[in-house]
Amino acid sequence: MTFSEENYLKTIYHLMAVSDADISTNAIAEKMETKASSVTDMLKKLAEKELVNYIKYQGVSLTEKGQLAAKMIVRKHRLWETFLVEKLDFSWDEVHDLAEQLEHIKSEKLINKLDDFLGNPTEDPHGDAIPDASGRITKIEKQLLSELEKNRVGICVGVKDTSSDFLKYLDKQEIALGSQIEIIEKESFDSSFRIRVGTKEITISHKIASNIYIK
Amino acid sequence: MTFSEENYLKTIYHLMAVSDADISTNAIAEKMETKASSVTDMLKKLAEKELVNYIKYQGVSLTEKGQLAAKMIVRKHRLWETFLVEKLDFSWDEVHDLAEQLEHIKSEKLINKLDDFLGNPTEDPHGDAIPDASGRITKIEKQLLSELEKNRVGICVGVKDTSSDFLKYLDKQEIALGSQIEIIEKESFDSSFRIRVGTKEITISHKIASNIYIK
DNA sequence: AAATTGTTTTAGACTAGACTAAAAAAATAT
DNA sequence: ATATTTTTTTAGTCTAGTCTAAAACAATTT
Numbered sequence: 001m002t003f004s005e006e007n008y009l010k011t012i013y014h015l016m017a018v019s020d021a022d023i024s025t026n027a028i029a030e031k032m033e034t035k036a037s038s039v040t041d042m043l044k045k046l047a048e049k050e051l052v053n054y055i056k057y058q059g060v061s062l063t064e065k066g067q068l069a070a071k072m073i074v075r076k077h078r079l080w081e082t083f084l085v086e087k088l089d090f091s092w093d094e095v096h097d098l099a100e101q102l103e104h105i106k107s108e109k110l111i112n113k114l115d116d117f118l119g120n121p122t123e124d125p126h127g128d129a130i131p132d133a134s135g136r137i138t139k140i141e142k143q144l145l146s147e148l149e150k151n152r153v154g155i156c157v158g159v160k161d162t163s164s165d166f167l168k169y170l171d172k173q174e175i176a177l178g179s180q181i182e183i184i185e186k187e188s189f190d191s192s193f194r195i196r197v198g199t200k201e202i203t204i205s206h207k208i209a210s211n212i213y214i215k
Numbered sequence: 216m217t218f219s220e221e222n223y224l225k226t227i228y229h230l231m232a233v234s235d236a237d238i239s240t241n242a243i244a245e246k247m248e249t250k251a252s253s254v255t256d257m258l259k260k261l262a263e264k265e266l267v268n269y270i271k272y273q274g275v276s277l278t279e280k281g282q283l284a285a286k287m288i289v290r291k292h293r294l295w296e297t298f299l300v301e302k303l304d305f306s307w308d309e310v311h312d313l314a315e316q317l318e319h320i321k322s323e324k325l326i327n328k329l330d331d332f333l334g335n336p337t338e339d340p341h342g343d344a345i346p347d348a349s350g351r352i353t354k355i356e357k358q359l360l361s362e363l364e365k366n367r368v369g370i371c372v373g374v375k376d377t378s379s380d381f382l383k384y385l386d387k388q389e390i391a392l393g394s395q396i397e398i399i400e401k402e403s404f405d406s407s408f409r410i411r412v413g414t415k416e417i418t419i420s421h422k423i424a425s426n427i428y429i430k
Numbered sequence: 431a432a433a434t435t436g437t438t439t440t441a442g443a444c445t446a447g448a449c450t451a452a453a454a455a456a457a458t459a460t
Numbered sequence: 461a462t463a464t465t466t467t468t469t470t471a472g473t474c475t476a477g478t479c480t481a482a483a484a485c486a487a488t489t490t
Contacts, residue, residue: 038448088328101320107313113303
């Protein structure tokens with residue numbers, strides 16, 4: 001499987017995780033910052049290899065085989081991210097692009113040994129689940145901070161948006177995985193939140209609150 | 216720089232280390248298992264980028280810039296090999312192909328952090344020198360086992376041939392980096408050697424003896 | 431010095447993956 | 461129901477890197 005094929009599979013996998021319905025050519029093109037015509041070409045190729053179910057003009061979904069392949073790429077991505085943060089001391093906003101490269105290294109043995117070396121983690125540095133060697137995923141129960149009631153307290157267990165900008169913002173506010181967060185007030189006018197992080201009190205927008213997972 | 220460009224540079228670098236004279240198109244083609252015409256195409260491209268000095272029909276050599284780039288690839292290759300053996304518990308005959316992939320990961324920061332994580336090693340698991348971040352190489356004084364006199368004792372500090380077959384043979388004979396080796400007898404008829412490795416006495420051919428470095 | 435052999439380069443073709451522009455199909459609006 | 465807009469596909473072009481076959485050059489032999 002080529003790098004490009006792997007990137008398409010991964011993108012379709014992530015899109016399927018949020019949409020249920022078949023994935024459109026345009027949705028893939030947009031996410032990958034490429035053109036719809038390029039996507040069509042690749043979908044034909046992936047369908048030929050029985051990695052996706054593709055019907056002209058009707059969108060695409062992963063086959064069992066494609067799903068497993070995609071999970072293995074996600075597994076690699078998240079294990080490498082964990083390695084970079086835990087062992088090489090990278091911060092959580094730096095690791096995505098590097099993992100995008102490392103996820104294409106071809107060796108089952110390597111990734112399984114890396115998994116063991118890291119102590120078989122079930123979540124990556126952003127709180128996302130790491131599929132095991134057979135593709136099984138341990139679901140983490142969590143909810144968005146924005147869904148929490150006033151006066152409730154929770155622990156930050158993940159982030160929805162993993163962009164560098166958002167993660168740097170969280171660093172600045174001293175919000176990290178494991179941080180205790182308490183909802184002090186919900187402002188109905190602009191849906192912003194007054195929260196306590198550790199000992200500090202800060203105000204965050206609804207957009208921020210709806211990108212933080214709490215347990 | 217593309218993967219392919221990097222592979223050509225690395226090959227030229229390794230050929231220059233053993234030959235002094237300019238490197239021929241055919242030598243590169245043979246080492247890379249490709250065709251001479253493909254090599255010519257790439258040499259033009261590398262010359263264009265001022266990574267090599269190339270004159271039609273006269274062979275090629277690395278420029279300063281090319282040399283540094285090649286060293287950085289070798290550095291990455293050898294640091295990843297060290298990581299695989301030291302941290303992930305791979306054996307020394309398994310790591311070459313994996314390092315061929317990992318050496319193309321693009322990030323200076325990553326490789327420097329990996330270097331630190333490994334304790335800034337100066338040699339890889341085969342006893343080859345690892346260039347530092349600025350390309351400097353700590354020369355290791357060593358000689359071939361085949362050049363040693365009778366009754367001399369030395370420590371294995373490296374191997375010349377790093378093929379999986381040869382390394383597996385050494386494993387079988389219980390020869391590893393750090394093994395003490397004593398020359399018991401040199402057989403003049405076939406130039407074979409009677410040696411003691413640790414407590415065991417074995418016979419090895421001249422070919423074997425001329426691929427083991429001793430200090 | 432000419433002929434032969436071997437090496438290297440050129441010319442032209444191929445593939446994967448991207449692109450643009452145009453055509454076809456589907457969805458939406460009137 | 462027809463017209464318009466949007467989405468998707470097709471057709472054809474481009475680039476990087478490879479290849480084969482032929483031509484050009486260099487080295488060796490006679």
